[in-house]
Amino acid sequence: MTYGQGRTYKKIEVIGVASSSIEDAIQQAVSRAQKSLDKLSWFEVQEVRGHIGDDGKVNEYQVVIKVAFELK
Amino acid sequence: MTYGQGRTYKKIEVIGVASSSIEDAIQQAVSRAQKSLDKLSWFEVQEVRGHIGDDGKVNEYQVVIKVAFELK
Amino acid sequence: MTYGQGRTYKKIEVIGVASSSIEDAIQQAVSRAQKSLDKLSWFEVQEVRGHIGDDGKVNEYQVVIKVAFELK
Amino acid sequence: MTYGQGRTYKKIEVIGVASSSIEDAIQQAVSRAQKSLDKLSWFEVQEVRGHIGDDGKVNEYQVVIKVAFELK
Amino acid sequence: MTYGQGRTYKKIEVIGVASSSIEDAIQQAVSRAQKSLDKLSWFEVQEVRGHIGDDGKVNEYQVVIKVAFELK
Amino acid sequence: MTYGQGRTYKKIEVIGVASSSIEDAIQQAVSRAQKSLDKLSWFEVQEVRGHIGDDGKVNEYQVVIKVAFELK
Amino acid sequence: MTYGQGRTYKKIEVIGVASSSIEDAIQQAVSRAQKSLDKLSWFEVQEVRGHIGDDGKVNEYQVVIKVAFELK
Amino acid sequence: MTYGQGRTYKKIEVIGVASSSIEDAIQQAVSRAQKSLDKLSWFEVQEVRGHIGDDGKVNEYQVVIKVAFELK
Amino acid sequence: MTYGQGRTYKKIEVIGVASSSIEDAIQQAVSRAQKSLDKLSWFEVQEVRGHIGDDGKVNEYQVVIKVAFELK
Amino acid sequence: MTYGQGRTYKKIEVIGVASSSIEDAIQQAVSRAQKSLDKLSWFEVQEVRGHIGDDGKVNEYQVVIKVAFELK
Amino acid sequence: MTYGQGRTYKKIEVIGVASSSIEDAIQQAVSRAQKSLDKLSWFEVQEVRGHIGDDGKVNEYQVVIKVAFELK
Amino acid sequence: MTYGQGRTYKKIEVIGVASSSIEDAIQQAVSRAQKSLDKLSWFEVQEVRGHIGDDGKVNEYQVVIKVAFELK
Numbered sequence: 001m002t003y004g005q006g007r008t009y010k011k012i013e014v015i016g017v018a019s020s021s022i023e024d025a026i027q028q029a030v031s032r033a034q035k036s037l038d039k040l041s042w043f044e045v046q047e048v049r050g051h052i053g054d055d056g057k058v059n060e061y062q063v064v065i066k067v068a069f070e071l072k
Numbered sequence: 073m074t075y076g077q078g079r080t081y082k083k084i085e086v087i088g089v090a091s092s093s094i095e096d097a098i099q100q101a102v103s104r105a106q107k108s109l110d111k112l113s114w115f116e117v118q119e120v121r122g123h124i125g126d127d128g129k130v131n132e133y134q135v136v137i138k139v140a141f142e143l144k
Numbered sequence: 145m146t147y148g149q150g151r152t153y154k155k156i157e158v159i160g161v162a163s164s165s166i167e168d169a170i171q172q173a174v175s176r177a178q179k180s181l182d183k184l185s186w187f188e189v190q191e192v193r194g195h196i197g198d199d200g201k202v203n204e205y206q207v208v209i210k211v212a213f214e215l216k
Numbered sequence: 217m218t219y220g221q222g223r224t225y226k227k228i229e230v231i232g233v234a235s236s237s238i239e240d241a242i243q244q245a246v247s248r249a250q251k252s253l254d255k256l257s258w259f260e261v262q263e264v265r266g267h268i269g270d271d272g273k274v275n276e277y278q279v280v281i282k283v284a285f286e287l288k
Numbered sequence: 289m290t291y292g293q294g295r296t297y298k299k300i301e302v303i304g305v306a307s308s309s310i311e312d313a314i315q316q317a318v319s320r321a322q323k324s325l326d327k328l329s330w331f332e333v334q335e336v337r338g339h340i341g342d343d344g345k346v347n348e349y350q351v352v353i354k355v356a357f358e359l360k
Numbered sequence: 361m362t363y364g365q366g367r368t369y370k371k372i373e374v375i376g377v378a379s380s381s382i383e384d385a386i387q388q389a390v391s392r393a394q395k396s397l398d399k400l401s402w403f404e405v406q407e408v409r410g411h412i413g414d415d416g417k418v419n420e421y422q423v424v425i426k427v428a429f430e431l432k
Numbered sequence: 433m434t435y436g437q438g439r440t441y442k443k444i445e446v447i448g449v450a451s452s453s454i455e456d457a458i459q460q461a462v463s464r465a466q467k468s469l470d471k472l473s474w475f476e477v478q479e480v481r482g483h484i485g486d487d488g489k490v491n492e493y494q495v496v497i498k499v500a501f502e503l504k
Numbered sequence: 505m506t507y508g509q510g511r512t513y514k515k516i517e518v519i520g521v522a523s524s525s526i527e528d529a530i531q532q533a534v535s536r537a538q539k540s541l542d543k544l545s546w547f548e549v550q551e552v553r554g555h556i557g558d559d560g561k562v563n564e565y566q567v568v569i570k571v572a573f574e575l576k
Numbered sequence: 577m578t579y580g581q582g583r584t585y586k587k588i589e590v591i592g593v594a595s596s597s598i599e600d601a602i603q604q605a606v607s608r609a610q611k612s613l614d615k616l617s618w619f620e621v622q623e624v625r626g627h628i629g630d631d632g633k634v635n636e637y638q639v640v641i642k643v644a645f646e647l648k
Numbered sequence: 649m650t651y652g653q654g655r656t657y658k659k660i661e662v663i664g665v666a667s668s669s670i671e672d673a674i675q676q677a678v679s680r681a682q683k684s685l686d687k688l689s690w691f692e693v694q695e696v697r698g699h700i701g702d703d704g705k706v707n708e709y710q711v712v713i714k715v716a717f718e719l720k
Numbered sequence: 721m722t723y724g725q726g727r728t729y730k731k732i733e734v735i736g737v738a739s740s741s742i743e744d745a746i747q748q749a750v751s752r753a754q755k756s757l758d759k760l761s762w763f764e765v766q767e768v769r770g771h772i773g774d775d776g777k778v779n780e781y782q783v784v785i786k787v788a789f790e791l792k
Numbered sequence: 793m794t795y796g797q798g799r800t801y802k803k804i805e806v807i808g809v810a811s812s813s814i815e816d817a818i819q820q821a822v823s824r825a826q827k828s829l830d831k832l833s834w835f836e837v838q839e840v841r842g843h844i845g846d847d848g849k850v851n852e853y854q855v856v857i858k859v860a861f862e863l864k
Contacts, residue, residue, distance in 0.1 A: 003195045004163035004203040008176035011157040011208070013083040015140070019076040021599055023813055026842070027850055032080035032143050034848035043850070045840040048621035050602070051075045056610035058603055058619070059076045064083070068159065071176050085155040087212065091148040093239055095309055098338070099346055104152035104215050106344035115346070117336040120261035122242070123147045128250035130243055130259070131148045136155070165743055167525055170554070171562055178560035187562070189552035192765035194746070200754035202747055202763070219555045220523040220563040224536035227517040229371040231428065235364040237311055248368035248431050264333040266314070267363045272322035274315055274331070275364045280371070284519070287536050291483045292451035292491040296464035299445040299496070301587040303644070307580035320584035320647050339579045347580045356447070359464050373515040375572070379508040381671055383453055386482070387490055392512035392575050394488035403490070405480040408693035410674070411507045416682035418675055418691070419508040435627045436595035436635040440608035443589040443640070455669055458698070459706055466704035475706070477696035500591065503608050527741055530770070531778055538776035547778070549768040597815055624837035626818070632826035634819055634835070651771045652739040652779040656752035659733040659784070661803040663860065667796040680800035680863050699795045707796040716735070719752050723843045724811035724851045728824035731805040731856070788807065791824050
């Protein structure tokens with residue numbers, strides 16, 4: 001990549017869900033997005049939420065991220 | 073759906089327009105999105121706007137929503 | 145277009161990059177989006193950023209916009 | 217109206233109050249604004265609030281909107 | 289109530305859910321809050337969301353509001 | 361005033377400047393607005409800024425407020 | 433208090449009203465909250481509003497604050 | 505102007521539209537506002553939007569600004 | 577739970593503090609809230625802060641969350 | 649200062665703490681910043697917080713401000 | 721630069737002023753910041769404002785940006 | 793530290809980058825800031841972003857934080 005040359009990126013919004021950690025939820029979203037899109041470049045966390053089980057334990061993290069990739 | 077299992081959702085932004093009410097404008101956007109996407113799960117209202125006719129009556133509501141659906 | 149009739153629009157988020165000006169970066173994003181989408185209607189600037197070269201000159205503007213188009 | 221020609225709009229902030237619905241509160245504000253201004257073009261909802269009666273019923277909706285009109 | 293006299297209010301955040309309309313979801317939240325609190329004074333809408341059924345119909349509105357009441 | 365009856369309010373944005381305190385700057389803005397408008401009802405502080413003199417003392421507070429009044 | 437040890441705080445939202453100053457309105461809210469809660473720790477101002485009398489004088493300040501206290 | 509003396513400013517919200525650049529759209533709004541108001545002092549950009557023609561070219565910039573002027 | 581049936585939730589704001597990780601601070605807040613409330617449903621992260629020890633190590637994470645539960 | 653000439657300002661973020669009033673906390677921050685910086689020009693309040701003593705009295709105001717000064 | 725390696729950046733907030741265009745005001749701020757800092761990497765526009773002359777012409781753009789550079 | 797005594801803090805904005813976790817990225821930023829500043833007191837997370845490698849793995853977390861320290 002050379003700075004200063006015309007380029008275009010697209011950002012999409014995805015939500016990854018994982019039981020273990022915020023980082024795993026991000027990776028879950030990124031891995032799934034990678035399947036249908038050419039090559040992802042970066043992400044930005046928008047929101048961190050989660051579900052609480054009957055035992056009062058956080059049983060999943062739901063992380064909303066924006067993922068960006070170049071439009072060739 | 074079982075909580076705690078890895079899942080991914082995508083959110084898209086659509087604008088529904090209807091003359092009757094805010095609720096109809098939301099349904100307009102959801103129905104159209106449903107046509108090209110598998111199965112929608114929830115929506116979040118982002119913005120409510122509208123157009124005013126020459127007679128000073130609100131003649132349409134334009135509601136910007138985010139619609140989410142699971143990526144299988 | 146007649147006001148008051150049910151219609152739906154979609155908004156996507158794209159980033160245009162150009163070395164000359166903010167306006168060129170917007171046009172870069174719009175032109176690229178036009179290639180794969182039917183007919184764009186309007187845009188909204190979300191963020192203006194840029195890269196600075198070793199000589200301390202802004203060598204590109206990166207403008208994040210939302211682009212809207214009607215879903216027929 | 218032709219796109220691309222120099223025009224100017226003004227936005228004012230008004231609050232409509234009505235007992236029946238959010239849509240009626242919007243129309244209340246628009247109708248009153250129309251009395252003293254030439255011709256209104258569109259509105260944007262800023263805030264939705266309301267008052268609760270002694271019986272625990274919402275007895276009015278107070279909707280803050282911005283109303284826009286062209287300055288000829 | 290006389291303006292200028294020391295008073296204190298408390299605000300709590302509740303979410304009303306109803307299938308029919310945004311106004312009904314607000315009333316649902318207000319009615320339930322009224323049960324355990326002395327006398328509510330006003331509400332402010334924070335967020336409007338909803339669930340979409342398998343048939344692509346909005347089957348409930350979830351409205352997050354803040355409800356305020358005086359602390360005597 | 362009776363709750364539930366159709367009413368309309370207008371909000372304007374004014375900036376009061378005073379050397380003594382934030383409260384005086386608010387009153388300065390309210391008093392000036394009162395001159396040209398019928399009867400003001402309430403205000404909402406938007407922003408608090410100020411100027412710093414050569415001696416490092418705050419020599420004025422500039423408070424941006426919205427002032428609301430009923431449109432009869 | 434020792435840093436690094438598991439602790440939990442709760443924040444509640446209260447509105448203090450006083451005729452004299454913003455500081456008095458904050459103290460009004462804090463004093464009332466102190467009555468029913470064990471021991472308050474800090475506050476954060478959310479919003480400053482007020483009422484304007486018929487004579488164009490600010491006759492009360494309404495300050496929305498969040499008050500935090502430790503859950504033992 | 506002397507700092508520290510009581511003064512009041514008013515801010516109004518206008519939208520300038522121009523086909524050439526963001527700067528021209530700002531000037532369009534300022535020039536029109538100047539016609540009916542005594543003497544403007546400063547502006548603050550709120551939003552930058554625009555319309556896209558059938559050929560995929562941005563054919564106008566719509567810039568929402570707040571314009572401030574002193575109330576004598 | 578059946579979608580479309582009238583329900584009400586309440587959200588409270590709590591701050592969990594833990595030395596090990598952001599996830600532990602969230603769990604700390606959830607566990608404490610669970611003690612005095614019937615059954616929690618989900619959480620939303622509002623703010624992540626922390627304290628820094630004299631040795632320049634982050635010695636605790638302070639995570640502000642909103643916790644929601646159904647009002648039966 | 650002449651408008652229209654190239655100039656540059658820097659903004660830094662400081663927190664002033666004082667027991668008496670919000671205005672004193674602002675002055676505390678400004679006076680300390682003035683010590684190490686050439687000449688300050690203006691400030692903008694970002695946040696107002698405070699500590700509550702065991703007796704339920706606000707015993708200090710903590711005001712976060714941005715302070716600006718010209719880079720010569 | 722290799723992704724994945726520990727690095728630290730600092731962001732400072734500067735305001736560039738120029739009479740000709742928004743882009744020139746950005747460059748003005750970047751050039752001045754470059755003088756006292758090692759090597760700048762990118763910028764983010766925070767706010768665009770300006771001054772209006774007696775003739776109703778925008779006579780300067782004041783652009784608030786954040787500038788980032790690596791801490792070696 | 794005694795509450796109620798005049799004190800001043802400064803906040804700076806730094807970005808820590810680490811490949812392992814969000815917590816490590818925060819510590820990376822704090823450790824680097826500690827080198828050139830006397831004694832840090834607390835941090836506040838502003839933004840969490842990251843880079844995605846060609847293999848679709850998050851290969852670094854970039855966490856923007858504000859770090860505060862007392863000005864003696």
